[in-house]
Amino acid sequence: MSKLLTRLRLALTVLLTLATLLCPAQLALRYSDGLDPIRKRDFLQVATRNGPITFYAGGHGPTGFEYELMRRFAHSLGVSLAVDSDTRIGGVLDDVRSGKADMGAAALSLDPAQPGIRYSQPILTLQPLVVYRRGLPPVRTLDDLVGLRIGVIADSGNAEALRTQQQNLPGLGWREADGLTIADLLEMVERDDLDAAVVYTHQFKLNRLFFPNVERGFALGEPMSLAWAFAANQPIDLLDAANEFLQSQRRHGRLDELIGRYFGHDDYLEYVGARLFIRHVGTRLPRFLPYFKEAARETGFDWRLLAALGFQESHWKPDAESPTGVRGLMMLTRPTAREIGIDNRLDPRQSVDGGARYLLQVKQRLSEDIPEPDRTWMALAAYNVGLGHLFDAQEIAQLRGGDPDRWADVREALPLLQEREWYSRVHHGYARGGEPVIYVRNVRRYYEILKYVNRSQQQFNQLGERALDGSTAPLETVAPLL
Template identity: 65%
Template sequence: MPTALSDHLRRSWRGYAASAVALLLGLLPERPGVPDGRHLEAILARDFISVHTRNTPTTYYLGRQGPTGFEYELMRRFADYLGVSLTLDASHNIPEVIEAVRRDGDLGAAALPLDPTRQGVIFSRPILDLRPLLVYRRGLPPVKRLDDLDGLAIATLGGSGTDLVLRELQAEHPGLSWQESTDLEVAELLGRVEDGTLDAAVVFDHQFRLNRLFFPGVERGFELGEPLSMAWAFPAGRGLGLVEAANRFLDELREGGELDDLMARYFGHDDYLEYVGARTFINHVHQRLPTYAELFREAARNTRFDWKLLAALGYQESHWDPEATSPTGVRGLMMLTLPTAGELDVDDRLDPEQSIDGGARYLRSLKERLPESITGDDRLFMAMAAYNVGLGHLYDARDIAEMRGGDPDRWADVREALPLLQEREWHSKTRHGYARGGEPVIYVRNIRRYYEILAYVDRSQQQFHRLNARLPDEQESGVLELIPPIM
């Protein structure tokens, strides 16, 4: 695990102390008609918990398989822990989440900083560390310390916790000035840094690592101040039963290793693509993909795939170069072999339309030929691996997974077995023998990452539409508030 996410236990005393203060501050008079200690009982009686959150990549969003996100996973598991269903309101910014929790919500889960000065809410124990990070536009002189911020246009998100850190620093450096907004999100800040509207932004380290591949024009600067703690917020004055249940749930999740697993899943994989490769990919998204996007969409309609998945596969094969040719004679945008092209009635592998249509149909046929016992994403990932290494070698890897006590229907186990096809000890026991089994593992991993970026770009185009529709002066005056230096 990256240090920024795994060492919260070593410094948790700070967060726990703040949590204790927050509990004391939260013991306000109970609400009329809501007896103290009855909040949890009321949730259990109505059989659902109401959670207020935000629609962001680090909290909650709709993915290919439905709702997902780090805090969504925690919310869903907590609801299961209580034995109730989950209802979400993701229409908020951070201040609105807190207000909604104070007013009528059960729980706020929206990358909230544990802030004991907030009135009317009680915070859970810390969930993970929030490390404030200064990032800046590529091409500017290196920004490595506070003195380098002089004259730069800086912005951050109001209410996120990074604004608190900046205010603490301003007490020591009165000339520090910045803009802040509660109407933007991290991706929008980074987009403004990259396009030159801003010079720099202050976000949290895990947010930057999650987004850095999408904004190759933004550089890491330096960490600011002391880490904060992310926590859940509960309404004060309604007893501690729900808070205590949440704390037990989080403790069990941490002790069982599931919390670390979730953090690794959502925040620990920004090295899947090396940085230069990510920059090249983003450039190709803008320069090459528009020429072929409609062909991918048409092929997707005919084969019932997500067009972005087909585009990701095409990029992995050829970097969207319709004349690509490998030393082994594989050709075209989807890099079809001559025999495969013949089976698919593709007579010109260098024709983008034929290649994309043929590649999509080939992936569909591979997926349909897999055993019915392989389901869901496991089936898709194995079909993609077979596109690279062939069905025969994939079946061999499934046999090896079973020999090793794994489940041949789970991609996680087959993924571990594929590289063993390069070792005589194992490939000698298979039907099809040696294969460069490490390649399909990287192949599938890269396609998944390319797909994530394309899905993000697709979401972002809709997300930015409202702001981009404003006039420039309306954007700046209506969205970002200037925090002046201390005179």
């Protein structure tokens, strides 16, 4: 038996040697052809679009669900990531077909009929959703759409969903817009340029907070699949590597975790309520109170403002972490921590100190012509969205005839960074500009609550001292919050 196995191994070796001599090109293609150019240049080139699902510049650097996923994919290949942002879905697919990009990741729906394109396995489900302007009669069925001005982004799965429904409802009509973002489309509904639009559920969840006059209608047709695009005329190695990567992410729970972080809820910026906040003041804040007061002495900020900022960032959780890798009680990026001399972002004392000093640096870079408290509110907005985007909002405020040194005018301008009409006119491009507006609003509310609780506690203690009637015994009351 052992002699037979030896002969079989020898025969297999001879066959492989002959195959190598006879078909070297085919074997080389199998093992290296598709990934070698990427590894030689040391980066993966991806075509994408600006948007909250895909890719945008956040306050702590590039972010977005697909950006985070493709960054992980590039890392799995041992290369860096290069991103080129197009305004059109069709432009993204053209870049993939022509070889200008190695792959496309732009909230693309899997479309087997798309010429010249191969798709990865599905990444997540995309459900087309009809939304409409508040004040119109409720839009609950397909028949309710007849006669409405409906908009959809060209080359998207949502446009295809409408075409499918049109077969059963010939009177259904719509306009396809090329080069618009989801925020642009929702803004058109909000300002009465359109009556309704079709977007994906995930996109609406991420934007609904900024368009209060846009209502959820009904799910349109069957769910679709978000996938990555690859050129059909290129070796299949990169597609195979992407599918293997996605399978691994799904198998180990990392993909579900990422989906949950970005799309698990849509109210993470909403005010959490005084009762919950005050409960955390009593249970979590005392541990970190000395750090906030120490940082306040060093930077000149009110410690209650720093504490409010810390709660908005992490709910006073020292081990908090965001999808983009910012960590700690004050949610610092690695580069920011390094710049201000913080070596352990999960150490709450270091995090509070670093966050306070970073906020001070941001504030010092703002014009001294900005009066208080506007300068502080703008510094908080920049802490969230980044100084570059804040400067852009100031420029937009001025273009609209407002005062770039007034927070009220800059606050009105920030959400316009979501609209192509405006972000295309400034330096740093698209941003989810509605977020810093809500962010500053929340910090200010927490700050006011802390000031109120502090004042009330002092008054309560004074009343207690008078009630002692000269007694030196301790007053038996609820332990003070602060």
